[in-house]
Each structure stands twice: as C-alpha cells, then as structure tokens.
Amino acid sequence: SQTIHQWPATLVQPVGSPLSLECTVEGTSNPNLYWYRQAAGRGLQLLFYSIGIGQISSEVPQNLSASRPQDRQFILSSKKLLLSDSGFYLCACQNGYGYTFGSGTRLTVV
Amino acid sequence: DQQVKQNSPSLSVQEGRISILNCDYTNSMFDYFLWYKKYPAEGPTFLISISSIKDKNEDGRFTVFLNKSAKHLSLHIVPSQPGDSAVYFCAASAPRGSTLGRLYFGRGTQLTVWP
Numbered sequence A: 001s002q003t004i005h006q007w008p009a010t011l012v013q014p015v016g017s018p019l020s021l022e023c024t025v026e027g028t029s030n031p032n033l034y035w036y037r038q039a040a041g042r043g044l045q046l047l048f049y050s051i052g053i054g055q056i057s058s059e060v061p062q063n064l065s066a067s068r069p070q071d072r073q074f075i076l077s078s079k080k081l082l083l084s085d086s087g088f089y090l091c092a093c094q095n096g097y098g099y100t101f102g103s104g105t106r107l108t109v110v
Numbered sequence B: 001d002q003q004v005k006q007n008s009p010s011l012s013v014q015e016g017r018i019s020i021l022n023c024d025y026t027n028s029m030f031d032y033f034l035w036y037k038k039y040p041a042e043g044p045t046f047l048i049s050i051s052s053i054k055d056k057n058e059d060g061r062f063t064v065f066l067n068k069s070a071k072h073l074s075l076h077i078v079p080s081q082p083g084d085s086a087v088y089f090c091a092a093s094a095p096r097g098s099t100l101g102r103l104y105f106g107r108g109t110q111l112t113v114w115p
Helices: none
Strands: A003-007 A010-013 A019-026 A033-038 A044-052 A055-058 A065-070 A073-078 A087-095 A098-101 A105-109 B010-014 B019-025 B032-038 B045-051 B056-059 B062-067 B072-077 B086-093 B103-105 B109-114
Touching: A003 A087, A003 A098, A010 A019, A019 A033, A019 A087, A019 A105, A033 A073, A044 A065, A044 A073, A055 A065, A073 A087, A098 B045, B010 B019, B019 B032, B019 B086, B019 B109, B032 B062, B045 B056, B045 B062, B045 B072, B072 B086
Parallel strands: A010 A105, B010 B109
Antiparallel strands: A003 A019, A019 A073, A033 A044, A033 A087, A044 A055, A065 A073, A087 A098, A087 A105, B019 B072, B032 B045, B032 B086, B056 B062, B062 B072, B086 B103, B086 B109
C-alpha cells in the first residue's frame, strides 16, 4: 500500500521568505501526484498536479510553483511568501479510483 | 466552477441518531464517487465509495446512496458517534481517459455529534 511522507508538519514563515514543502511517496511507481490547499473555513483547492517527472500542471495562478525532480518526489515552492499563502497544504497520490493523502503541513505566514 | 457541491457547511446530530450528509454534482461524466473524512490538522482519509453502476453501498455504520437522475448522493451514518465528528468531503471522478482520474471535491460538511 502507498505511504505519503510530508514535512514539515507545521511551519511559521515571515512574509517575503521562501518556501519549500516536500512530499515523497512509497509503495508505488509513476503515480499521479497532487498538491492541495485548505484555507481556513474553506474546501480543498487543487494547486498542482503531476503525471510524471518534470510534468507539472497548475490549476490556479498564484505565488507558488511545483516541481517533480524524481518519480516519487513532489515539491511545492515559493520565492516570496504572501500572507494569503497561509493554509493547510496536502500532498496526495492517486490510489486506484481515489487518493491517499499525506498528513499535511500547516503554514502560517506572519 | 464547482462541479461537486456540498451545500450544508455544517450538521449537528445527537449521538445514536442518524447523520445524513448530502452532495450534488453537475458533471454527468462522473462515474465514481467517494467520501473522505478529515480531522483537524490531519490529511483526509477514505471512508466509502460508490460506482455509478450501483445506487447503494454499505460498510458497517456507513451507507452511501447515489441518485444518478438527480445527480445527488448522500452519506448516512447510523448510529452516529462522537468520534464521527469531522469534516466530510464528497468527491467525484470521471473516466480515466478524460481527466486522468482526478478527483473533484466539494467544500466539505462539518459534522458534530454531541452526547
């Protein structure tokens, strides 16, 4: 079965600082991977998805970027964080007809 | 454009009673539906699913009903327990060839089960 490792669990960053969140997957190969954000009181917003190494699709224009340097590694980045980037970030891996989610990163931009 | 809608942001139910969470969708291409449960500061976990060839799927206390003509599904929890208190997300997917199996999520319903 798949396991998703996502870190860090919590992060407090100042406005204007860079960001790097990492997600790695075990137990599968060539997975479809996703980054979601859940803002306070909101649903799950799809940010990026990837069907393979170096293949990234963005769902919404934003201050963030994603990369997939290895088959089972998915990275979410920003060069300069905004206050509006605060939220709960989730990495997900396609698992049959559904997803397996990571445990999430709580990002607070101050 | 929200293709999966959960119009009730919250639901409060007494322990032991039935909880009914509703979900509507607009895309007739959706053929597989899932419910996820999410506790605070954790990732969502899969709860139950249903294929469009069925109208009901049951797993213990959880039953999902699908009404394709109405583009509506519901999750029934009987009996409800305090540990069921969480946010429930409805999700749908279309055949793989069209959208790579991507899930479309509703905004979630916060269920609170009180003693």
